[in-house]
Amino acid sequence: MSEPTMTEPPTAVDLADRRVRKPLARRSWLRRLRGTSAGHPLWRQPLTVVSVTILVAWLLIAALAPLIAPYDPLAQHAATYLPPSGAHPFGTDELGRDILSRLVYGARLSIPLALVIVALALAVGGVLGLVAGYLGRFVDEALMRLTDLVFAFPQIILAMAVSAAFGPSTRNAVLALVIVSWPVYARVIRSAVLTVRGEDYLHAARLLGVGPIRALRRDVVPNSVGPAVVLATLELGNAVLMLAALSFLGLGPRPPAPEWGAMIALGSHDLSKWWVSVFPGLAILTVVLAFNILGDALRDRIDPRYAKGRET
Amino acid sequence: MSGSALLSLDRLAVTLPGGVPVIHDATLHVEPGEIVGIAGESGSGKSLTAAALLNLLPAGSRVTGGATFAGEDLLGLDRAGWRRIRGAGISMVFQDPTAALHPMLPIGRQLTEHMRRHLGLSRSDARARAVELLDQVRIPDPQRTLRSYPHQFSGGMRQRVAIAIALACRPKLLIADEPTTALDVTVQAGILALLSRLRDETGLSVLFITHDLGVLSALTSRTYVFYAGRVMETGPTGALLSTPRHPYTAALLGARPHGAAGVGSLRPIPGSPVVPGQAPPGCPFAPRCDFATADCTSAPPEPAPIGTDRLSACPVAPELEVTP
Amino acid sequence: MTAPLLDIDELAVEYRSRARGAVRAVAGVSLSVAAGEIVGLVGESGCGKSSLARAAVGLTAPHAGTVRFDGRPVTPVRWAKRPAAEVGLQMVFQNPYASLNPRRRIGDQIADGLPAGLPREQVRGRVAELLDRVGMGADTAAKYPHQFSGGQRQRLAIARALAGEPSMIIADEPVTALDASSQAQVVNLLVRLVRELGMGMLFISHDLALVRQIADRTAVMYLGKVVEVAPTARLWSAPSHPYTRALIDAVPTIAARPELPAVLAGEVPDPANAPSGCRFRPRCPAAFESCVDEPALLPIGDRASVACWLTTNGATA
Numbered sequence: 001m002s003e004p005t006m007t008e009p010p011t012a013v014d015l016a017d018r019r020v021r022k023p024l025a026r027r028s029w030l031r032r033l034r035g036t037s038a039g040h041p042l043w044r045q046p047l048t049v050v051s052v053t054i055l056v057a058w059l060l061i062a063a064l065a066p067l068i069a070p071y072d073p074l075a076q077h078a079a080t081y082l083p084p085s086g087a088h089p090f091g092t093d094e095l096g097r098d099i100l101s102r103l104v105y106g107a108r109l110s111i112p113l114a115l116v117i118v119a120l121a122l123a124v125g126g127v128l129g130l131v132a133g134y135l136g137r138f139v140d141e142a143l144m145r146l147t148d149l150v151f152a153f154p155q156i157i158l159a160m161a162v163s164a165a166f167g168p169s170t171r172n173a174v175l176a177l178v179i180v181s182w183p184v185y186a187r188v189i190r191s192a193v194l195t196v197r198g199e200d201y202l203h204a205a206r207l208l209g210v211g212p213i214r215a216l217r218r219d220v221v222p223n224s225v226g227p228a229v230v231l232a233t234l235e236l237g238n239a240v241l242m243l244a245a246l247s248f249l250g251l252g253p254r255p256p257a258p259e260w261g262a263m264i265a266l267g268s269h270d271l272s273k274w275w276v277s278v279f280p281g282l283a284i285l286t287v288v289l290a291f292n293i294l295g296d297a298l299r300d301r302i303d304p305r306y307a308k309g310r311e312t
Numbered sequence: 313m314s315g316s317a318l319l320s321l322d323r324l325a326v327t328l329p330g331g332v333p334v335i336h337d338a339t340l341h342v343e344p345g346e347i348v349g350i351a352g353e354s355g356s357g358k359s360l361t362a363a364a365l366l367n368l369l370p371a372g373s374r375v376t377g378g379a380t381f382a383g384e385d386l387l388g389l390d391r392a393g394w395r396r397i398r399g400a401g402i403s404m405v406f407q408d409p410t411a412a413l414h415p416m417l418p419i420g421r422q423l424t425e426h427m428r429r430h431l432g433l434s435r436s437d438a439r440a441r442a443v444e445l446l447d448q449v450r451i452p453d454p455q456r457t458l459r460s461y462p463h464q465f466s467g468g469m470r471q472r473v474a475i476a477i478a479l480a481c482r483p484k485l486l487i488a489d490e491p492t493t494a495l496d497v498t499v500q501a502g503i504l505a506l507l508s509r510l511r512d513e514t515g516l517s518v519l520f521i522t523h524d525l526g527v528l529s530a531l532t533s534r535t536y537v538f539y540a541g542r543v544m545e546t547g548p549t550g551a552l553l554s555t556p557r558h559p560y561t562a563a564l565l566g567a568r569p570h571g572a573a574g575v576g577s578l579r580p581i582p583g584s585p586v587v588p589g590q591a592p593p594g595c596p597f598a599p600r601c602d603f604a605t606a607d608c609t610s611a612p613p614e615p616a617p618i619g620t621d622r623l624s625a626c627p628v629a630p631e632l633e634v635t636p
Numbered sequence: 637m638t639a640p641l642l643d644i645d646e647l648a649v650e651y652r653s654r655a656r657g658a659v660r661a662v663a664g665v666s667l668s669v670a671a672g673e674i675v676g677l678v679g680e681s682g683c684g685k686s687s688l689a690r691a692a693v694g695l696t697a698p699h700a701g702t703v704r705f706d707g708r709p710v711t712p713v714r715w716a717k718r719p720a721a722e723v724g725l726q727m728v729f730q731n732p733y734a735s736l737n738p739r740r741r742i743g744d745q746i747a748d749g750l751p752a753g754l755p756r757e758q759v760r761g762r763v764a765e766l767l768d769r770v771g772m773g774a775d776t777a778a779k780y781p782h783q784f785s786g787g788q789r790q791r792l793a794i795a796r797a798l799a800g801e802p803s804m805i806i807a808d809e810p811v812t813a814l815d816a817s818s819q820a821q822v823v824n825l826l827v828r829l830v831r832e833l834g835m836g837m838l839f840i841s842h843d844l845a846l847v848r849q850i851a852d853r854t855a856v857m858y859l860g861k862v863v864e865v866a867p868t869a870r871l872w873s874a875p876s877h878p879y880t881r882a883l884i885d886a887v888p889t890i891a892a893r894p895e896l897p898a899v900l901a902g903e904v905p906d907p908a909n910a911p912s913g914c915r916f917r918p919r920c921p922a923a924f925e926s927c928v929d930e931p932a933l934l935p936i937g938d939r940a941s942v943a944c945w946l947t948t949n950g951a952t953a
Contacts, residue, residue: 353815353816353817354815466903466904467681468903469903496680496681496842497680497842497844497883497886497887497888497897498680498882498883498886498899498900499680500886500888500897501885501886501888501896501897501898501899501900502899502900504888504896504897505896505899508896523815523816524888525890526845526887526888526889526890527888529888529889529890529891529894530888530889530894530895530896530897531888531894531896549894550892550893550894553890554890554892563817564816565890567816567817567819567820568816568820568845569843569845569846569848569849578819578820578823578824578849579820580817580818580820580821580824581816581817581820584785584787584817584818585815585817
């Protein structure tokens with residue numbers, strides 16, 4: 001007689017309990033922090049506001065780096081491994097460079113590169129996914145097996161292998177990351193296109209004599225890109241992380257470029273010099289988290305299951 | 313109304329969270345062994361009335377008025393009280409039987425599990441009763457059905473299984489919310505015959521919610537016509553459908569295909585149904601009504617008796633000459 | 637009589653399903669609709685009426701048989717643009733929530749059916765005219781589908797179909813998803829348009845009473861085959877096929893002395909394993925020896941045909 005199970009009485013109990021029990025994600029405190037996503041405008045969701053603020057701040061920092069950074073990020077100004085102090089708030093690294101200045105300039109690398117990686121992957125994956133979903137048959141089969149091939153390896157291992165094969169450089173790291181990340185977009189767009197292909201509004205348009213290309217542009221694309229755009233926002237954080245990982249391993253931007261991942265690597269040999277790693281780590285953390293929260297908020301907006309409540 | 317009623321609602325009113333009033337002063341009763349119909353379009357509050365009877369309203373809804381079932385005050389029940397009422401007192405079948413059946417569990421387990429919990433039956437007794445129930449709802453080969461899964465059945469068979477589950481704990485009242493709307497006519501005929509037979513054989517009471525007036529005519533003895541959360545008219549089904557005493561009932565009759573072939577058109581009700589929470593101050597049907605007068609827009613009319621066994625919430629009802 | 641506007645000849649539609657193999661949803665159906673005529677097609681779910689509709693309009697390729705519209709064969713819509721001559725064959729879909737693109741303005745969707753290269757002013761005028769035809773205001777054009785109720789959306793979907801200046805409309809359960817009061821409104825609109833514009837309409841529905849009300853002729857489908865077709869009045873007053881009779885008897889009616897609708901024994905078999913001989917045989921109250929052979933759909937007088945040995949053998953129905 002304790003907790004009712006799914007098979008409990010006449011369907012009524014089950015239904016009642018479903019209404020009483022709140023799914024974890026809809027718990028009230030979480031909800032209040034995030035805003036009710038569906039009903040509220042984005043600016044009424046505190047977490048989203050915070051993450052947007054963080055991202056805007058990082059973009060400003062990147063844009064205004066020369067004005068903000070107290071020192072030249074590449075020059076040696078002081079003794080090596082100075083702990084945080086008034087002159088060097090985040091301390092200095094093994095070459096006596098100011099870590100705060102390097103972080104500020106690092107934003108000019110990490111954030112734009114993440115945007116480029118995601119934009120390229122979305123473009124490549126999006127087009128291939130559209131083609132696969134819309135044409136179907138042989139093309140679909142071939143493209144999907146190709147995505148399987150990429151999915152068969154852990155993403156970071158494959159990215160390491162590709163960028164090692166191309167030789168370590170910023171451009172090759174970006175290429176490697178695009179190569180390992182496009183299949184996700186292709187899959188997402190393809191399944192969205194497959195759904196739209198069965199929709200009656202597409203059939204109705206084709207029956208009225210709308211050609212396949214025009215139908216693709218007006219009916220298929222607008223109704224299938226939503227999930228991929230959300231995914232792209234979520235993946236921006238991932239791109240920052242993966243780029244940092246490649247740099248950490250020496251496969252990204254070459255030293256002395258102030259890439260955050262490479263900066264962490266410098267501090268990883270001696271953890272007693274914690275400030276060398278911790279501050280770039282925090283920079284990565286804030287950016288990744290902000291992108292993820294923003295992506296979540298976007299998904300709640302676009303996901304039709306939440307959108308329904310708005311329409312009525 | 314009658315002291316012996318199995319279920320009686322006295323001016324029941326329901327307000328959903330957010331302050332949207334959806335049911336106003338619904339007064340209704342169901343006698344033991346009676347099949348009573350509720351008619352109405354979507355948004356009429358007919359399904360919410362059923363939800364109120366099983367405490368299935370969204371959390372935060374406000375319910376006022378009276379609701380008694382077998383002498384027990386429903387609105388004063390606690391969680392344990394509701395658990396007792398649901399299943400052994402009132403149970404429900406829905407339009408979509410798949411919603412009521414767990415897709416991954418065999419039918420037998422879904423039938424027996426809660427009989428064992430609620431009725432305290434042993435495994436073999438529950439099994440025997442399950443076979444009996446499936447036989448009662450005319451499922452061929454009940455023994456095999458116990459081991460089958462919901463997806464192996466057609467829509468009509470699934471609805472029969474859902475009814476068997478609803479009947480498992482011997483409820484006194486079955487609320488059927490559009491149980492045949494999604495079914496084909498030949499399958500619907502089977503379900504209607506089944507409910508009628510269950511009433512005859514076991515004295516089951518049924519509150520049958522539907523928008524199909526033909527089904528009401530065939531199955532029910534009395535009908536309540538709901539519109540915008542109010543009872544517009546009530547009376548014996550036959551009289552109500554042959555001589556409607558409310559313009560809305562008449563309009564519903566006119567809008568349904570009824571006549572001889574080749575007539576070529578239906579008489580639609582002008583306008584569209586009231587959106588809950590946006591009802592006009594007077595009679596909710598007034599904006600769509602051919603008979604509306606200035607009085608109709610001031611306050612919603614109270615249901616008033618017509619003859620001995622009918623009520624109509626329309627002041628022009630006594631003079632109403634409407635041909636269905 | 638001149639050649640029918642829509643002529644479906646021995647159409648068969650098959651689906652391949654991994655679990656059940658080839659499923660013959662439509663197993664050789666012949667049906668025609670003349671200009672100005674409304675033909676009702678009734679049958680229970682799974683009888684193949686929607687598959688028939690989709691194949692007839694060209695949304696799926698038939699497995700066998702032909703569909704002719706205005707004398708020329710209908711080509712399945714694939715990678716090419718639909719030939720202009722076939723745009724006069726339009727469809728109204730069941731679910732008005734899925735048949736309008738949620739992300740495009742109503743006006744743009746209706747304009748899809750107008751000739752390309754029309755000046756903007758004329759497009760606007762024509763769209764307003766079409767909206768007016770279905771009883772919607774010209775300001776509707778700038779709105780999106782979610783701003784409308786189901787009944788209104790179905791009107792908009794009808795306006796869009798009209799943009800193709802159809803002479804033939806296939807309506808697949810067009811009011812099933814709607815409320816009682818919008819049902820009557822939309823049905824009346826469709827019938828009025830068909831009559832005013834002299835179109836033909838194939839009206840597919842599971843609601844016999846509704847079809848009885850509007851159709852000139854009615855065809856009854858069972859398990860992928862048409863079992864009877866007759867002028868609607870005759871079909872109702874004197875059904876020849878036992879299945880037609882069972883369907884009619886199962887419709888609950890409002891009567892002074894109400895009685896429960898008659899129950900038809902058994903269940904519709906899986907089309908993947910249709911019974912041999914007459915497909916209705918296992919459920920038919922009148923089945924006899926001849927029924928092990930499949931009866932053909934044979935004419936029995938004035939525009940009526942039936943596929944039943946009871947009638948075509950000369951035995952009493």
